[in-house]
Amino acid sequence: MTACQACRSDFSTTAIAAPKDFEYFVERAVPTEVRQCSTCGSLFQHPWPDKAEALAFYPADYQNYERPDVPLLSKLLSMAQRRAAQTFVRQVGQDARMLDFGCGDGSFLGYLAAEGMTDLVGYEPNLRETERETRPKVTRVGSLRELRDAGRTFDVIRMHHVIEHLTELDSTMQGLRHLLSPNGVILVQTPNVATATWRLFGQNWGPLHYPYHTVLFTPQGMEAGSQRWGLKIEATTNTPMPTGWAMSLENLIKRSLGSRRRGRLRVYGLLVAAALPMSYAEAAIRPSKAAVLDYTLSAG
Numbered sequence: 001m002t003a004c005q006a007c008r009s010d011f012s013t014t015a016i017a018a019p020k021d022f023e024y025f026v027e028r029a030v031p032t033e034v035r036q037c038s039t040c041g042s043l044f045q046h047p048w049p050d051k052a053e054a055l056a057f058y059p060a061d062y063q064n065y066e067r068p069d070v071p072l073l074s075k076l077l078s079m080a081q082r083r084a085a086q087t088f089v090r091q092v093g094q095d096a097r098m099l100d101f102g103c104g105d106g107s108f109l110g111y112l113a114a115e116g117m118t119d120l121v122g123y124e125p126n127l128r129e130t131e132r133e134t135r136p137k138v139t140r141v142g143s144l145r146e147l148r149d150a151g152r153t154f155d156v157i158r159m160h161h162v163i164e165h166l167t168e169l170d171s172t173m174q175g176l177r178h179l180l181s182p183n184g185v186i187l188v189q190t191p192n193v194a195t196a197t198w199r200l201f202g203q204n205w206g207p208l209h210y211p212y213h214t215v216l217f218t219p220q221g222m223e224a225g226s227q228r229w230g231l232k233i234e235a236t237t238n239t240p241m242p243t244g245w246a247m248s249l250e251n252l253i254k255r256s257l258g259s260r261r262r263g264r265l266r267v268y269g270l271l272v273a274a275a276l277p278m279s280y281a282e283a284a285i286r287p288s289k290a291a292v293l294d295y296t297l298s299a300g
């Protein structure tokens with residue numbers, strides 16, 4: 001049985017028969033395809049990896065941009081994060097109790113602390129003991145059970161490019177729903193399959209990000225998933241984001257050159273800059289078809 005991970009429909013077709021990782025060249029031990037749901041259009045890996053397999057996908061240098069060979073990119077990213085943090089605090093307020101689910105190195109929480117937020121928790125799987133206290137004013141945890149046992153609830157749970165990495169999708173989303181305060185929301189930012197660049201780039205589409213991305217949603221797939229998780233979509237907005245275009249172009253370049261360079265090419269910063277007008281146009285012309293969507297989910 002090959003049920004769609006988004007809407008659970010049993011009808012799907014092969015979208016990509018032999019997906020490739022152009023970033024770190026990780027290969028799954030089992031032959032894998034990316035399937036597209038015939039009902040909701042979402043994409044998902046088949047066979048579906050379990051948690052242990054998926055955690056092992058990530059190499060030590062996975063998307064570590066604090067490197068001297070990509071100075072433009074790390075500078076752009078930190079500027080974008082600071083601006084995003086300022087906007088975020090204006091939206092949710094300084095007093096919001098906040099969980100950043102899938103916080104990575106916790107840098108976004110650090111920017112929120114600098115903007116005056118005080119109740120900040122970050123979750124990251126496989127958190128090393130040494131990483132727990134790297135940012136002042138931020139509590140870091142490695143399991144949701146720690147939060148449940150402490151009776152914690154949150155006004156805002158942020159999932160920034162995280163939901164598409166999950167392997168235990170339903171139990172994670174249902175677990176997060178139980179951590180919401182009465183008026184709390186889960187803010188999910190994730191790539192959108194219902195976008196022109198998926199059809200344009202196909203197997204080179206940057207957001208495929210195989211094998212790290214297990215499931216990629218259409219709005220219809222997110223609607224079906226939310227219902228199953230006991231959540232309601234309160235709003236859908238979009239974020240112009242040039243990285244999907246830039247990663248697609250980078251994949252095309254790497255594929256045509258047969259490049260085995262790990263991570264980003266040196267020209268990636270330039271590709272991002274070149275993609276900026278395209279991503280803004282795409283988001284402005286047909287917002288629901290933007291490459292990246294922001295869903296506000298509540299417990300309804």
Ligand SMILES: [Zn+2]
Binds near residue numbers: 008009037038042221
């Ligand atoms: Zn589906």
